[in-house]
Structure formats: structure tokens, C-alpha cells
Amino acid sequence: MLFVICGGVWAVYPVVFSISIFCGMFHCTVTALLSIFTIASYCLASFKSAGAPPGIRWGSYPMVGKNDLENYTFCTYCSKPKPPRAHHCRSCKTCVIDMDHHCRNCVGASNHQAFVIFLISVVTSCSYAAIMTIYASYLIWPPLEFPNVSSYGQMGSKKVLMEIITSVASSAFFLSARGIILVYLAFASLSVNAGIAVLLCQQLSLIYEGNTYLSHISSPTDIHGEKGLRNLVRFFGCPYPLSRLLLGYTNTGKSQNNSGSKLL
Numbered sequence: 001m002l003f004v005i006c007g008g009v010w011a012v013y014p015v016v017f018s019i020s021i022f023c024g025m026f027h028c029t030v031t032a033l034l035s036i037f038t039i040a041s042y043c044l045a046s047f048k049s050a051g052a053p054p055g056i057r058w059g060s061y062p063m064v065g066k067n068d069l070e071n072y073t074f075c076t077y078c079s080k081p082k083p084p085r086a087h088h089c090r091s092c093k094t095c096v097i098d099m100d101h102h103c104r105n106c107v108g109a110s111n112h113q114a115f116v117i118f119l120i121s122v123v124t125s126c127s128y129a130a131i132m133t134i135y136a137s138y139l140i141w142p143p144l145e146f147p148n149v150s151s152y153g154q155m156g157s158k159k160v161l162m163e164i165i166t167s168v169a170s171s172a173f174f175l176s177a178r179g180i181i182l183v184y185l186a187f188a189s190l191s192v193n194a195g196i197a198v199l200l201c202q203q204l205s206l207i208y209e210g211n212t213y214l215s216h217i218s219s220p221t222d223i224h225g226e227k228g229l230r231n232l233v234r235f236f237g238c239p240y241p242l243s244r245l246l247l248g249y250t251n252t253g254k255s256q257n258n259s260g261s262k263l264l
């Protein structure tokens with residue numbers, strides 16, 4: 001990890017600053033903001049409690065009010081009632097509300113939002129790193145040679161493509177150490193980005209469906225909460241004007257569709 005950070009700073013910064021001071025300062029600001037955002041969301045997702053169920057009085061009839069334990073089941077590990085939408089985590093040895101999964105820390109109702117924001121910031125950071133490393137590689141890449149460029153008109157597209165690939169591959173032998181590290185970082189950030197982006201899409205689609213990963217596995221057809229854009233807006237705690245705009249827009253779309261179908 002330290003190699004990637006130091007390599008990235010050493011390989012990209014001199015190239016970006018060579019374009020202009022403004023580009024360099026802009027790059028410094030963006031990387032600092034993305035780093036702070038990623039580290040802060042990682043710490044929140046890793047160290048915040050996942051969401052233990054609230055303590056509830058239980059026992060014989062006089063202690064428990066009517067309907068107090070409605071839809072509750074009994075957790076044999078904790079030896080106490082388990083609320084609906086809670087799962088017992090054997091690693092944490094406790095029940096967790098809306099448990100999604102366990103990796104280092106449990107991800108549940110309290111830190112699920114931080115986990116998804118962490119995934120978004122990783123995807124954004126990796127995309128930015130990939131763009132900057134590819135752009136810096138392009139700037140310092142050795143000049144390409146095309147010996148048969150005059151006969152490209154008579155050659156097929158396959159042959160032209162092969163000529164270009166051969167020219168790029170042969171020029172890569174003259175790459176400097178900085179260029180080699182840039183190419184490595186570009187491939188590394190693209191591959192990490194692909195993996196995390198798949199995970200993020202899965203998480204967003206589960207939230208859209210009103211489900212968690214564990215609930216989805218245990219009962220794929222059940223919906224455990226609100227569904228659709230409304231659930232995404234609630235999940236991210238969008239400020240009122242934005243949520244009103246998003247939900248108002250979808251409601252308008254729905255009402256227009258309804259009025260359209262009535263007319264038909």
C-alpha cells in the first residue's frame with residue numbers, strides 16, 4: 001500500500017506540475033480530498049457499532065406488554081428475543097439489526113451507509129487514479145514509429161490494428177522507470193476499480209430492492225423494507241429539498257404515466 005502511494009506521488013506529481021502550477025495544485029487538492037473522504041468513511045465503517053437491538057424487557061406476562069414482542073423470534077445464542085430484521089453474527093457474538101455481512105467489522109443498520117459511502121469513494125478515487133496515470137503515461141510515452149504508414153490505405157483494418165499494437169509494444173521497451181510505474185499503477189487502479197464497482201452495484205441494487213445481502217440470500221423474494229428510489233433517498237439521508245426534488249420527480253412521472261394509461 002505504501003509502495004502504491006509513494007509510487008503514485010513520485011510518478012504522477014512531477015508530470016502534472018510540468019504541465020502548469022495550476023494543474024499541479026488542482027491535482028494536490030483533489031487527491032487530498034479523496035484521501036480524507038476515503039479514510040474517514042473507512043474508519044466509520046470499520047469502527048462504528050453495526051447496530052445492536054434495543055434492550056427490551058421480556059419474561060412472564062406482567063413484565064411484557066401486549067404486542068411488545070410481536071414478530072420477535074428467540075436467539076438461542078444470545079438467549080433473548082430477537083427483533084424482526086435482525087441476524088445473529090457468530091463472529092461478533094451478538095444480534096445485529098439489518099445485518100448485511102461481516103468483514104473485519106459487522107455491517108448493519110448503523111454503519112451500512114458509511115460502508116456504501118466508502119465503496120463510492122474508493123471507486124471515485126480509483127477512477128481518478130486511473131485517469132491521471134493513463135494521462136501521465138501518455139505525456140511521457142516514447143514517440144511511436146509507423147514505418148508502413150503510407151500503405152495503411154491498402155491494408156485491412158486488422159493489419160493496421162496489428163501495426164499500431166506492435167508500434168506501442170516496441171516503444172514500451174524505451175519507457176523510463178517512471179513510465180513503468182505509471183503503467184503498473186494504471187492497471188492496478190483499473191482492476192481494483194472493477195472489483196469494487198461490482199460490489200457497489202450489488203449493494204445499490206439491494207438497497208433499491210429494500211433488502212440486505214443476508215436477507216437476500218436467506219429469502220430472495222421477500223422485501224424487508226421500503227423499495228425503489230424512496231429507499232435509496234432514505235438510506236443516504238438526502239436533505240429535504242433534494243429528496244423532495246427526486247421523489248417529486250418520480251411521483252410526477254408516475255402520475256403522468258397513470259393519466260396516460262387512463263387516456264388510453
Ligand SMILES: [Zn+2]
Binds near residue numbers: 082
Ligand atoms: Zn443473537
Ligand SMILES: [Zn+2]
Binds near residue numbers: 101
Ligand atoms: Zn459480526
